[in-house]
Every structure is written in structure tokens, then in C-alpha cells.
Amino acid sequence: MELKATPFKPEYAGQLNFYINVVDDKLRGGNDNKTIGLLLCKGKDEVMAQYALSGYNQPIGVSDYQLSKAIPEELKSALPAIEEVEEELSLLLEANKNKEK
Numbered sequence: 001m002e003l004k005a006t007p008f009k010p011e012y013a014g015q016l017n018f019y020i021n022v023v024d025d026k027l028r029g030g031n032d033n034k035t036i037g038l039l040l041c042k043g044k045d046e047v048m049a050q051y052a053l054s055g056y057n058q059p060i061g062v063s064d065y066q067l068s069k070a071i072p073e074e075l076k077s078a079l080p081a082i083e084e085v086e087e088e089l090s091l092l093l094e095a096n097k098n099k100e101k
Contacts, residue, residue: 001038008044008062010052020058034058040065 002016016037023035037060049062071079080088 001040003065004039004041006042008039008041008049008052008064010048012039012041013049013052013056013060013062016060017056017058020060037061038063042067 002012002019004012016039020035020037028035035058037058039060039062041062041064044062044064053060053062
């Protein structure tokens with residue numbers, strides 16, 4: 001699944017198709033079903049999405065989403081604080097930089 005903060009662009013379909021191929025090759029086991037790609041965009045043009053996806057033999061779906069500022073109370077306690085997310089991302093970025101050296 002890929003989440004885009006912009007409206008759908010045709011190149012997103014190619015990128016998701018690439019990801020699906022990598023997952024199928026490297027992670028999918030013999031008993032696993034085909035990988036399904038889901039692309040969530042902040043808006044989409046149905047015709048553009050249809051043309052962008054025609055010709056792919058991968059199961060790919062495109063949908064749009066709307067952000068909501070309201071988080072249900074029962075989920076708030078299960079979510080990390082923004083500071084925790086930022087710290088984790090910083091650690092991951094630092095680890096990747098060290099790995100590249």
C-alpha cells in the first residue's frame with residue numbers, strides 16, 4: 001500500500017507496479033497469493049487512473065482519501081506521540097546514512 005499526499009499521477013502506477021514485482025520476487029512464498037497493490041491518493045481522475053493502470057497484469061487499485069483532524073478517542077492511546085515518530089525517523093535516517101558510508 002502506498003499513500004500519496006498529492007492527487008493521482010500516472011507515474012504512481014508504474015512505481016507501485018515496481019514495488020509489487022520486488023515483493024513478489026523477494027518476499028512472497030510459494031503458498032502466498034499474488035501481491036495486491038493499493039494506491040491511496042489525495043484525489044484522483046478516474047479516466048487518468050484507468051488509462052494508467054491498463055496493461056498491467058498486477059492487481060492494483062487506486063482510491064482517494066480525505067484526511068480528518070479528528071482521531072477517535074479509542075485510537076488516541078494506541079498511537080505514538082509525534083515526538084516518538086520523529087525520533088524513530090531520525091534514527092532510521094541516521095542508520096541509513098551510516099550504512100551508505
